[in-house]
Amino acid sequence: MSKLENSNQQGSISAEKAEVIDLSYYWTLLLKSKWKIISFAIFVTISVAIVVISLKPIYKATSRVLIENSQSKVLSIEDVYGLNTSGKEYFLTQFEILKSRELALRVIKRLNLTIHPLFDPRIQEKSFDWKAYLPIDVEVENAEVSEEQILQLVVEKFRKSLIISPIRKTQLVDISFESRDPEVASLVANTMADIFIESHLEAKLLANKKAVFWLTERLDGLKQKLQRSEGELQNYRVQEGLIDVSGIQNFGTEELEQLTQRYIEVRKNRAIAESIYKQVQSLGGTPSFEELMAQPSILKHQLIHRLKERHNEAAIKVAELSKRYGPKHPKMISALSEVDVALSLLQQQVIRVARGIKVDYLTAKENAADLKKQLDDARKEYQIMNSKEVKLRELSREVESNRHLYELFLNRAKETGETEGLQTAHARVVDSAVAPRLPIKPKKKLIVMISLVCSLGLAAVFVILLDVLDSAVKSVEDVEQKLKTALLGTLPLIKGNKSKVAVDAFSSGKHPGFTEAMRTIRTSVMLSGIDNPHKVIVVSSTQPNEGKSTVALNLALAMGQMEKVLLIDADMRRPTLAASLSMDKRSVGLSNLVSGSDEPKSCIHKNEDLGIDVIPAGVIPPNPLELISSSRFNQVLTKLSEHYDRIIIDSAPGSAVSDALVLASYADALVFVVKADSTPAPHAQSVLKRFRDHDAPILGVVLNKVDMDKNPVYDDYYSYNYEKGLSEQGQTLKKGRSAA
Incomplete structure (x- = not known):
């Protein structure tokens, strides 16, 4: 690989590393532009200071009010005012009332702020009149301002200066007012608190008056309705002949219960008689003595039972005498005669009982039918009495309801009328506002310091932005x-x-930095x-x-x-x-x-x-x-x-x-x-x-004409030593080639 390719590869590697933001570069950039940044910051700060000094101070006075969430009422009239004082919605409502235009208007009217120099829009402060310096005449509009417009402008200015600040997790609220006059600020804050309390009392009083008027109108209608319902109840009693419905109803209930119990017993007896009668009828038209004696219902008859015991006793006596006497002995004859008489009586009584079973059955059947008729009649009578009782109770309930409603409205009307002079305030002033000694704004030192910091930051950002946008x-x-x-x-x-x-840059020796750079x-x-x-x-x-x-x-x-x-x-x-x-x-x-x-x-x-x-x-x-x-x-x-x-x-x-x-x-x-x-x-x-x-x-x-004053990152000492070493290395290579 050649040296040229090697240097190109190193250049690409360094380019990849340079993709990361080099903070040191921007720090150096800011350092070399520091005097521009400082000059801009000083200019902006001085300008802001001049403006701030010319601003007039604003004073703030605060009145602290406690809003009660529950009031001790003299009488139960909470429904008259219709406001729940137990939830946070109540406090939020009071805060919004404090911010309302109506309260602001009342304060303005009480203090005559429409003619106060700080609020009257007709009194303008003198300012620079740029129109006076124009080469042509400019007509100034002097439009008449109505009283309503003046009031509207004063209200808007008043509300901008009013600050309502609830204190978290308490029932306290601060009523603050800002003004260039500290006395006005305290006066408005205290007046606002007083009018807030007064407005609530006036609202409750007005609500009470409306409630009394409404209750009075309703009482007349309720009284007539009560009288009409009482008349209907009395007419129904006379028409039905009712005196004491409860007593009659109790008597009818007892009678119905007795008839029902008797009817149950009669039906039971009729069932028994019918069963016995059917048993006897099953023996045929002329049953024998022995067949009749075999019937349990006949044997259970008391008289039959006694006659049978008498016959048994006579038979036992004959059996005992027959052991000692003969058939013709007088005692034996007498005993046999008693047996015959007892048997004859038993037979006669059995036949008589058998005949009486039918009569008993028919009698029980008739009694059951009669008693059922009586029970049905009693039930119908009870139902009639029950319907009368329902109607009577309905009329009575209506009378009681009308009477209760009338008495309730009557008592409420009396309570409401009596509480007109017993209203309690829902809030009280905890701390009254006092005239402040120091203004709250403008915070001149803070504004100047902020302007200094912001101007420095803005200038630094501007320098970096220019550098980023510079494609050179x-x-x-x-x-x-x-x-x-x-x-x-x-x-x-x-x-x-x-x-x-x-010519002189390299050869004269006056610019060693340039000379060494050229050798590099x-x-x-x-x-x-x-x-x-x-x-x-x-x-x-x-x-x-x-x-x-x-x-x-x-x-x-x-x-x-x-x-x-x-x-x-x-x-x-x-x-x-x-x-x-x-x-x-x-x-x-x-x-x-x-x-x-x-x-x-x-x-x-x-x-x-x-x-x-x-x-x-x-x-x-x-x-x-x-x-x-x-x-x-x-x-x-x-x-x-x-x-x-x-x-x-x-x-x-x-x-x-x-x-x-x-x-x-x-x-x-x-x-x-x-x-x-x-x-x-x-x-x-x-x-x-x-x-x-x-x-x-x-x-x-070759990067030419690099301003070292603007680019201190190029260290002369490092450059010099690095380039000197390379120069010496080059000379060595040159000597080697010459020798070769």
């Missing part, structure tokens, strides 16, 4: 980032006569072609006045200390080397040599003092491009290359004409000169692109 190539980083080309070196700006500086460029050129030295070197630039001729001359002088060098002025449109070297402008030169009108010895001018040979432009031809494009020029250049180690050609600028492109085709290396803080980067990029498109051997860029 200013630094080494710009060469690497914007031009994408290796940097050969930087040359400091030397002030003075251009022609004299061009010489070393860079030599090292880039250490294996294949660049014999023909073309020096060009983007546009005129970038110092390419000075660079070409001084590069030739620097190389002339080590090699045999020929300097050719090929800028035949605006030649400058002859004037810089104090040569006659009519001296023969390149045009004469190429055209063949003069001999090479007369065209080549040896400068013993500088140690180089020079070929000036000579007579300027009508078309220089045709001259340098000719084969004759190529032949001359080839011939000269045989006698010199280096040929340095000063070319025309690349953006103006195509001379540099043609000359670059003959060259081994192209040195491109860029003027710091002047050459636009897009223009330089365009010219370099044209060179690259024509395969020009671009060696690198």
Whole structure:
């Protein structure tokens, strides 16, 4: 890899690193512009101070008010005023009332602020009348202002000066007023607090009066409604013959319960009688004694049970006597007679009971039917009484409701009327406003300090913005980032006569920084072609006045200390080397040599003092491009290359004409000169692109005319030592080649 490719690669790497914002660069930029920034800041600060001093002071007085969130009411009339005092909405409402136009208007009227000098719009302060200095007459409109308009203007000005500031997490609120008069500020703040409290009391009083009027109107209607409902209740009682509905209803309920219980018992007896009757009927029309005795219902009959026991006792007695007596014994006969009598009675009673079962069944059936009829009648009567009771209760409830509503409104009307003179304030003044001694604004010192800081910041931003918007190539980083080309070196700006500086800058020793910088460029050129030295070197630039001729001359002088060098002025449109070297402008030169009108010895001018040979432009031809494009020029250049180690050609600028492109085709290396803080980067990029498109051997860029005062980043000491080392290294290489 060649040194040229290596330097290009290093340039691309440094360009990638430069993508990060270099804060040190901007810090240096601000440092070099510090006096401009400070001057601007001082000017702005003084201007602001003059304006601030002329401002009139503003005083602020504050009255602190406590707003109660719950009031001890003498009577229950909270619904009359209709305002909930338990939530934050209540306090927010009070704050907005304090800011209302109505309160402001009342304060203005009470204090007669419409005629106060600080508020009256008709009293204007004297100001600069620019119309008086006009060359023509200007009619001033003196429109009449109505009282309503004056009041409106005063209200607007008043509200702008009023400040309502609630204190967080408390029930306190500050009522502040700003004015140029401290007495007026305190008076307005205190008056505002008083009127706020008075307005609330007046509002409650007005609400009470409206409530009393409304309640009085409603009472008449409620009284008539109550009387009408009482009359309807009484008429219904008379119509239905009701005296004590509750007693009648209780009696009917008890009777209905008794009939229901009796009906249940009768139905039970009828069911039993019907069951017994059906059992007897199942035996047929004439059942026997034994069949009847087999029926449980007959056996359960008490009389049958006693007769059966009597018959059993007689039979037992006969059984006992038969053990001792015979059948004809009197006792035996008597016992047998008792058995027969008991059996006869039992048979008669069984038949009688069997016959009575049907009668009992029919009787129970009739009783159940009669009792059911009574129960149905009782139910109908109860339903009738119940419907009457419902109607009666409905009328009674209406009477009670009307009476309750009438009494409620009557009591509320009395309460509201009595509380007209018992209103309590919802707020009280905690701290009254006093006339302030010191103004709150303008804070003159603070404003001046802020203006100083802001002007410094604004000036700094403006400087950085100008630098960002400036497309000129200013630094080494710009060469690497914007031009994408290796940097050969930087040359400091030397002030003075251009022609004299061009020659003396390097050789006189008066400008050591320039001399060492030039040696650095010489070393860079030599090292880039250490294996294949660049014999023909073309020096060009983007546009005129970038110092390419000075660079070409001084590069030739620097190389002339080590090699045999020929300097050719090929800028035949605006030649400058002859004037810089104090040569006659009519001296023969390149045009004469190429055209063949003069001999090479007369065209080549040896400068013993500088140690180089020079070929000036000579007579300027009508078309220089045709001259340098000719084969004759190529032949001359080839011939000269045989006698010199280096040929340095000063070319025309690349953006103006195509001379540099043609000359670059003959060259081994192209040195491109860029003027710091002047050459636009897009223009330089365009010219370099044209060179690259024509395969020009671009060696690198020389950043010329760098103002060291504006760019302190270029450390002279570092540059000097670094360049001195490179120069010594170049001389060593030169001696090595000479020895070889």
